[in-house]
Structures are given as structure tokens and as C-alpha cells.
Amino acid sequence: MALFERDNDIYRDRDALREDYQPEQLVGRDEELRTYQAALQPVINGEQPNNIFLYGKTGVGKTAATKYLLSHLREDAAQYDDIDLSVTFLNCDGLTSSYQIATRLVNSLRSESNQISTTGYPLASVYEMLWEELDDRAGSVLVVLDEIDHVNDDSILYQLPRARANGNLEVAKIGLIGISNDFSFRDDLSPKVKSSLCEQEIHFPAYNAENLRAILEQRAEVAFHEGVLSEEVIPLCAAYGAKDAGDARQSIDLLMKAGDLARDEETDSIEENHVRRGRRALERGRIKEGINGLTEHGHLVLYALLTLDLEGETPIRSRDVRPRYTRFAELANRDPLVPRRMRDHLSELAMLGIVSVTERNEGRRGGTYREYALDMDVELILSAMADTVELVGVHDSIDSYVDGDDEPTTLEDFHGT
Ligand code: ADP
Ligand code: MG
Numbered sequence: 001m002a003l004f005e006r007d008n009d010i011y012r013d014r015d016a017l018r019e020d021y022q023p024e025q026l027v028g029r030d031e032e033l034r035t036y037q038a039a040l041q042p043v044i045n046g047e048q049p050n051n052i053f054l055y056g057k058t059g060v061g062k063t064a065a066t067k068y069l070l071s072h073l074r075e076d077a078a079q080y081d082d083i084d085l086s087v088t089f090l091n092c093d094g095l096t097s098s099y100q101i102a103t104r105l106v107n108s109l110r111s112e113s114n115q116i117s118t119t120g121y122p123l124a125s126v127y128e129m130l131w132e133e134l135d136d137r138a139g140s141v142l143v144v145l146d147e148i149d150h151v152n153d154d155s156i157l158y159q160l161p162r163a164r165a166n167g168n169l170e171v172a173k174i175g176l177i178g179i180s181n182d183f184s185f186r187d188d189l190s191p192k193v194k195s196s197l198c199e200q201e202i203h204f205p206a207y208n209a210e211n212l213r214a215i216l217e218q219r220a221e222v223a224f225h226e227g228v229l230s231e232e233v234i235p236l237c238a239a240y241g242a243k244d245a246g247d248a249r250q251s252i253d254l255l256m257k258a259g260d261l262a263r264d265e266e267t268d269s270i271e272e273n274h275v276r277r278g279r280r281a282l283e284r285g286r287i288k289e290g291i292n293g294l295t296e297h298g299h300l301v302l303y304a305l306l307t308l309d310l311e312g313e314t315p316i317r318s319r320d321v322r323p324r325y326t327r328f329a330e331l332a333n334r335d336p337l338v339p340r341r342m343r344d345h346l347s348e349l350a351m352l353g354i355v356s357v358t359e360r361n362e363g364r365r366g367g368t369y370r371e372y373a374l375d376m377d378v379e380l381i382l383s384a385m386a387d388t389v390e391l392v393g394v395h396d397s398i399d400s401y402v403d404g405d406d407e408p409t410t411l412e413d414f415h416g417t
Pocket of ligand 1: 018021026056058215249252
């Protein structure tokens with residue numbers, strides 16, 4: 001008997017739900033696409049391209065719209081003999097400085113055999129190399145920097161748009177397209193960068209339930225076999241998505257999770273309950289990621305609160321969490337934070353949805369105080385905190401949750417919970 005068998009009853013093409021899938025058409029973005037297209041028109045006219053700044057929260061179609069329009073622009077520009085267009089696309093996730101971006105750009109413009117090391121040059125010489133490569137392109141060059149909010153200094157955002165004005169480029173006509181997931185990024189730019197980069201600004205608003213439904217329907221048609229989705233599945237995914245953040249990525253992920261649950265259960269249709277359970281599973285994944293992203297002191301505060309919770313001491317005030325936190329910090333050989341900073345960590349945990357906060361009144365004397373309690377599964381939290389438990393030691397209250405190796409039990413998967 002075969003060990004592996006195809007289980008394609010649900011999916012026609014599951015990859016269509018993945019991050020890297022580029023839909024052929026975008027739905028419900030007509031107005032933004034019109035503005036964006038108009039901003040790119042100078043390229044076809046053989047004019048100096050605009051610098052464009054695109055902003056909006058994650059999952060609202062900024063990258064998809066850019067890829068869609070640039071692939072059309074390339075295709076259509078090829079019809080004109082006198083247009084020589086090259087496009088360089090760089091995602092800045094994981095890059096933090098103009099230096100890193102400049103070296104990446106040089107390398108993406110150079111041949112495989114002519115790459116430079118990404119460290120060790122003075123910034124000025126990296127820029128020199130960049131101007132040389134760009135000027136070699138002669139015609140119009142569009143440089144797309146996606147997720148530029150990861151970058152901490154704005155030198156490159158000033159240098160690229162002004163390269164011609166500053167006499168660094170002679171022949172190449174450069175246009176910079178900057179894309180940001182962070183609204184406040186624009187406000188933090190220095191005035192001189194703002195005026196050159198933000199020549200054309202395009203805002204992508206969050207999607208509403210109706211937008212999301214259209215997007216999901218388009219995607220489902222490619223991804224699933226006919227008749228697999230029961231009626232309420234897409235509206236439910238769309239409603240959750242609109243309620244959360246209006247993020248198309250998140251809604252598509254939810255649809256995929258529901259599909260995966262149905263497939264694992266070997267049912268031949270996806271139902272409302274798959275969506276609900278899928279949502280919980282994704283939620284838990286996010287919480288786990290949130291815990292992983294906390295600092296060491298965040299973990300110590302959480303560990304303290306967790307043990308107090310198991311001892312029935314919650315809801316509890318910050319000042320009563322403090323002794324346990326201080327002891328844990330000492331056991332971990334760390335200097336405890338001052339009360340105020342410790343409280344900041346409790347607030348951060350509340351923001352992540354791991355801890356709940358209740359405002360209480362002080363009684364006749366007036367004034368309010370806050371009480372904290374755990375708002376999340378103990379096992380889930382522990383599974384993300386193995387390092388902290390190892391550092392501090394196993395507290396009595398969590399004894400039953402850890403196995404013989406002094407390692408917290410891990411919940412690998414949350415299917416069906
Ligand atoms: P952003 O770059 O704004 O974070 P993306 O462009 O990556 O968002 O979009 C997130 C996901 O949603 C992608 O898979 C994308 O293909 C899809 N998507 C977003 N907007 C649309 C749309 N209008 N029509 C079809 N698919 C869309
Ligand atoms: Mg993007």
C-alpha cells in the first residue's frame with residue numbers, strides 16, 4: 001500500500017491561497033489603481049518618472065497592486081522602441097539601514113559574478129557603485145522599496161530621488177516607489193525627504209467585509225473544487241477579517257486554515273465550524289508569536305503572573321506581582337526593573353491579549369487601580385516560555401505542567417481545540 005496518497009478532494013490549487021500567489025486581477029481597488037496608474041504614466045511617455053509613496057496597513061493590497069501594475073507597465077513599455085525600462089524590487093524586511101539597502105540594490109543590478117560584499121565599504125563608495133550601475137541602465141529605472149518602514153535612517157530615501165539633481169546620474173531617469181505598512185512612518189520623515197519621496201502619495205485604506213468577500217470569492221474559485229465551500233464560509237471569513245483589521249492576507253489565511261481542517265478531517269465540504277475553529281487556531285499561533293517577541297523582562301513578568309494565577313491569586317495588582325517578579329529576576333541573574341517599567345510590561349501583555357486588565361475603584365477615597373489576570377491557556381503560554389523557565393527554574397505551581405526533563409510540555413498543534 002502506498003504510504004503517501006493524494007488528498008485533493010478539497011483543494012484544486014491550494015497554492016493560490018499562499019502568500020506568494022499573485023492574482024491576475026485585483027478586485028475592489030479601482031480608484032487606487034487608477035491613481036497609481038496615472039502616477040506611472042510618465043514612464044510610458046518617456047518622461048522622468050514620479051516618485052511615489054504608497055501607504056496603508058498590512059494586507060490591503062499595496063504589494064499586490066504594485067506587482068500587478070509594474071508587470072503591465074513592463075509589458076506595455078516593451079511596445080515602444082524608445083523606452084528602455086528596468087525595474088528593481090526590494091523588500092526591506094530584515095534590512096535596517098540605508099547601507100544595507102544600497103548594497104542589496106547594487107547586487108541586484110550587477111551580474112552574479114560581480115557581487116559586492118554587504119559589509120566593509122564606506123557608504124559613499126556604495127552609493128558611487130549604485131550610481132554607476134543605475135547610469136549603465138541608461139533609460140528609465142524604477143526602484144521599488146517595499147516595507148521601507150523597517151529602515152531606520154532615511155539617507156537612501158533622500159539620495160535616490162535626488163540623484164539626478166545632485167549630479168550623480170547623467171543618463172538614467174530614476175523613479176523611487178516607497179511602500180510603507182506604517183502610517184506614522186511618513187510623519188517621521190525629515191521635510192527634505194518627504195518633499196522628494198512623497199511627490200505622489202497614494203493611500204490604501206483597510207478593506208471592509210464586502211471587499212474581503214469579493215477577494216475571497218475570486219481566490220476560492222481557483223483554490224477549491226466546485227461545491228466544496230458551504231454558503232456561509234466566505235461571508236464569515238470576510239466578517240472576521242473586517243472586524244479584525246481589514247487585512248486580506250489574514251482573511252485568506254483563515255480560509256486556508258478552514259480548508260486544512262476540513263481536509264485533515266477527511267470531510268468533503270468546508271463548514272462554518274471549520275472557520276470558527278480555524279480562527280481560534282490562528283489566534284493561538286499569533287499569541288505564541290507575540291510571546292516569542294517579548295523581551296526577557298516581559299517573560300519574567302509573565303512567568304510571575306502565571307504562577308500567581310495558578311495559585312489562585314489573580315486578579316492581582318501590579319504591586320503584588322512585584323515580589324514574585326523580583327525574585328524571578330534575581331533567580332535569573334537579572335536586575336529587576338523599577339515598578340513603573342514592570343507595569344509597562346503588564347500593559348504590553350494586555351495589549352497582546354495574554355493578560356486581562358480590570359479597572360477598580362478605590363472606594364470612597366476615589367481614584368482607580370488596575371488588576372491583572374491571565375487571559376490565556378497556561379499550557380500555551382508555557383510552551384512559548386521554555387527558556388525563561390529554564391533560566392528561573394521550575395516554580396512549584398507549574399510542576400504538573402512540566403515533564404521529567406524539566407522542559408515545559410509543548411503543544412505542537414492546536415487542531416480541533
Ligand atoms: P500589503 O502589501 O498591503 O501588505 P498584499 O498586497 O501583500 O498587502 O496583499 C495581501 C494578500 O491579499 C495578498 O495575497 C494579495 O494577493 C491579496 N490581495 C490584496 N488585495 C487584493 C485585491 N484587491 N484583490 C485580490 N487579492 C488581493
Ligand atoms: Mg506588502
